[in-house]
Amino acid sequence: MKVSAFTFIKNGQILGYPFIQSIQSILPIVDEFVINVGQSEDDTLALIQSINDPKIRIIQSIWNDNMHDRGYVYGQQKMIAQFNCTGDWAFYIEGDEVYHEDDLDKIRASMQTHVDNPEVEALVFDFYHFYGNVNSYLDSPGWYRSEARMIKNSVRSYAPDGLFWLVLDSNKNGRYPKAKHTGARCYHYGWVRSEEQMNLKSQKVQQYWGGEPAKIDYSQMDQSIIKEFSGTHPKIVQDWLPQDKGIYQADPNYDPTKKQKKHRLMLKLEEWFNLELSKKHYKLIK
Numbered sequence: 667m668k669v670s671a672f673t674f675i676k677n678g679q680i681l682g683y684p685f686i687q688s689i690q691s692i693l694p695i696v697d698e699f700v701i702n703v704g705q706s707e708d709d710t711l712a713l714i715q716s717i718n719d720p721k722i723r724i725i726q727s728i729w730n731d732n733m734h735d736r737g738y739v740y741g742q743q744k745m746i747a748q749f750n751c752t753g754d755w756a757f758y759i760e761g762d763e764v765y766h767e768d769d770l771d772k773i774r775a776s777m778q779t780h781v782d783n784p785e786v787e788a789l790v791f792d793f794y795h796f797y798g799n800v801n802s803y804l805d806s807p808g809w810y811r812s813e814a815r816m817i818k819n820s821v822r823s824y825a826p827d828g829l830f831w832l833v834l835d836s837n838k839n840g841r842y843p844k845a846k847h848t849g850a851r852c853y854h855y856g857w858v859r860s861e862e863q864m865n866l867k868s869q870k871v872q873q874y875w876g877g878e879p880a881k882i883d884y885s886q887m888d889q890s891i892i893k894e895f896s897g898t899h900p901k902i903v904q905d906w907l908p909q910d911k912g913i914y915q916a917d918p919n920y921d922p923t924k925k926q927k928k929h930r931l932m933l934k935l936e937e938w939f940n941l942e943l944s945k946k947h948y949k950l951i952k
Contacts, residue, residue: 670753676704740828798914
């Protein structure tokens with residue numbers, strides 16, 4: 667079994683991504699790591715080159731700044747990297763995602779178990795979406811609790827906006843991949859960066875989604891979905907993590923949006939009927 671990892675990144679340094687720690691977190695269990703580096707305004711490329719690992723293969727690209735339709739540039743850049751993978755599995759990781767060293771053997775075992783099963787096209791991870799600080803994460807159907815992050819290279823797939831895969835059984839119709847769960851978690855740290863970095867990110871990336879930059883204010887969040895994290899963070903990211911104490915406290919006067927109130931109702935339904943109602947971009951198979 668050969669395992670490829672891949673990612674794309676642009677302006678990772680100035681936007682505060684822990685992209686070096688992200689890459690290093692899964693290097694031990696992959697055979698190659700394809701990194702598509704967009705032309706940046708900082709030292710992103712030099713920092714990746716400084717990892718100096720023979721598994722890493724760097725592609726340099728220039729993004730199409732005239733494409734503003736629903737994040738399609740992200741899909742293009744993701745697929746440039748994926749199409750250069752040569753392994754049985756293609757393991758996608760984003761620049762603010764990190765995996766725990768305690769889960770690496772579990773992830774590798776899941777890949778080995780399902781590599782020869784034609785019914786399994788993808789592998790799924792649960793997610794911790796840390797928010798405000800590293801002691802707090804969000805638990806709501808509005809924040810995907812699980813996602814496919816690994817797909818077989820033998821599957822005819824593409825990513826329309828970079829966020830998920832569609833499998834093409836025909837030239838016109840796409841479906842979500844059939845998947846098994848790895849039993850491991852992805853640690854998502856995007857929302858613990860400084861608000862300044864998050865607002866800069868909003869300015870830099872919103873153009874590709876055809877909208878105006880959103881003003882990021884961490885305090886404007888429904889406190890009821892902020893949960894305390896009691897586990898341990900991956901060792902590789904410890905030096906990057908902001909040092910905060912206690913659970914994050916949102917603005918007590920914040921009035922949840924209509925969508926957030928809908929998610930509150932969905933949480934109640936989950937509790938009452940033992941359901942899991944968050945969005946899934948895969949079909950879990952038995």
